[in-house]
Amino acid sequence: MTTTPPPRPYPEMPWARTAAGANTYDAETGSVLPTIYERTTAGALAHQALNLGQGFPDAQGPDWLLEAAAHSITHHEIGPPNQYAPGLGIPALREAVAEHYRRRSGLVLDPETQIMATTGATEAIAATILAWARPGSEVVAFAPFYDSYGACVALAGARLRTVPLRAPDYRPDLKALETALTPNTSMILMNTPHNPTGTVFSREELARILHLAAERDIVVMCDEVYEHLIFDDASHTHSPILTVPGAENVALAVGSAGKSFSVTGWKVGWLTGSAKLVNRVRGVKQFLSFSSGPAFQWAVAQGLQDDQGFFAENVATLKKGRDLLHSGLERAGLRAHSPDAGYFVVADVSGVSEHSAEAFCAELLTHAGVAAIPVSSLISAETPAEDPLRKLVRFAFCKDHSTLEEAVERIVRFTE
Ligand SMILES: Cc1ncc(COP(=O)(O)O)c(C=O)c1O
Incomplete structure (x- = not known):
């Protein structure tokens, strides 16, 4: 008879604690699970289910933007489009980001020193956290949070x-x-518009957070990847954090073309802030990817210079999807929250299920053919079992409306 050795616990190793920070460490086997998004998409494929789990749009980005990317790979307007981009990103992208914020919100950024292109917002987040979160310190974030915050x-x-x-x-x-916040806090992580609740932080809320950070001399990272996905009936308007007085010495903002133009696979993001803060994050970022995708960066620069009406059209389509999904979930007996922005509706499933949100999602997948994400994956593992956040499920509405209609019918039948 062979005996299997007991699983080795590795919690002290960087890979294991990184995984544990995003709820992807499997302590029983001592191995790493794929992210909740990948697991949900794999589950949806395996069950041929409708995927309201992972937050990527069914729609491609606009044709003219895709054509700009295709063109830029074989043309040399931007310098060698298939070789290393400069560490801060190609000048055309940095200038377009600067011009974009100046036009939309009057924010003045120096493209030479205050803007750094990154491999998606994810790299900007990683580099910023690694630059400022001292070992042994505490980092404060609002929950639920994007899973990479916990990992980094x-x-x-x-x-x-x-x-x-x-x-x-x-x-x-x-x-x-x-x-x-304690004397041991090294930074604050925030995300507005927020995934998954759709909350848009008000200017007053941002000012207060900046004030708390300045008093303690700590850095605020503000993840604004959903800044172009705000509905016209939102209860609060979005202010880029860098436009709020007091931001200059403490705040860094993160943006993403993936969310803004429905091209999540391109992984073009950017970090903005004072020259001093951006320079410090560069110290980390240039040893993560160094740089990536100059051809995609060039296409994104074209889109930021002139979105050709895409942002408004996209928001109008998303809003219809939001309303369709929100009303459908309410019809199914879930207590659903209609978001001001973003891709997601969160719904409390405790009225229709006595089980956990994880169990609800597992049953919804296997019995109804709809994939969704339990919000418990987007909170810290230490959150108590009875916390109301553990009753929430996240449903994405950045999907074709016919998919959303069918998903709603399935969810209604499932909860009946
Ligand atoms: C809040 C938030 N930040 C960052 C990201 C990642 O952005 P990117 O795909 O540009 O890396 C996501 C993606 O879902 C997100 O929801």
């Missing part, structure tokens, strides 16, 4: 403390934030 904080050897966004309106509790 853990990789940095810091500890994540979370401040929950609560139903019914999921606004940030700034008193709770203040309480969570």
Whole structure:
């Protein structure tokens, strides 16, 4: 008889704690799971289910943008389009980002020193966290959070403390934030418009957060990847954090072409902030990817210079999808929140299921053929079992409307 050796615990190793920070460490086998998004998409494929799990749009980006990318690979307007881009990104992209924010919000950024192109927002997030989260320090984030925050904080050897966004309106509790900040806090991570609740932080909320950070001399990373996906009936308007007084010495903002132009696979993102802060993050970023995708960067620059009406059309289509999904989930008996922005509706499933949100999602996948994500994957593992965030499920509506209609019918039949 052979005996299987007991699984080896590796929690002290960087790879294991990184995985654990994003709930992807399998302690039983001592191995790493794919991200919740990949697992959900794989589950959807295996069950031929409708995928309302991973947040990528069914629609391709606009044709003219795809053509710009195809063109730029074989033409040399931008210098060698298939060789290393400069570490900060190609000048055309940095100039387009600067001009874009100047036009939209009056923000003045120096393309030479205040803008750094990154391999998706994900790299900007990783580099920023690794640049500022001292080992042994605490990093404070609002929960739920994008999973890479937890992974990178853990990789940095810091500890994540979370401040929950609560139903019914999921606004940030700034008193709770203040309480969570200690002399050992190294940075604050925030995301507005927020994934998955769609909350758009108000200018006053941003100003207060900046003030709390300045008082403590800590950095704020503001992830704004959904900045172009805000609905016209939103209860608050979006202010880029860098336009709020007090941002200059403490804030860095993260943007993404993937979300803005429905080209999530291109992985073109950017980091903006004061020359001093951006330079410090460069110290990390240039040893992650160094640089990537000059041809895609060039195409994104064309899109930022002139979006040809795409942002408005995209938001109008998304809003219809939001309303379709939100009303459908309510019809199915879920307590669903209609978001001000973004790709997602979160819904409390406790009215229709006595099981956990994970179990609800597993059954929804196998019995109804609809994939969705339990919000428990987007919070810290230390969150108590009875926390209301653990009752929430995230459904993506950046999908074809026919897919959303069919998904709603399936969910209604499932909960009946
Ligand atoms: C809040 C948030 N930040 C960052 C990202 C990643 O952006 P990118 O694909 O540009 O790396 C996502 C993707 O879902 C996200 O939801």
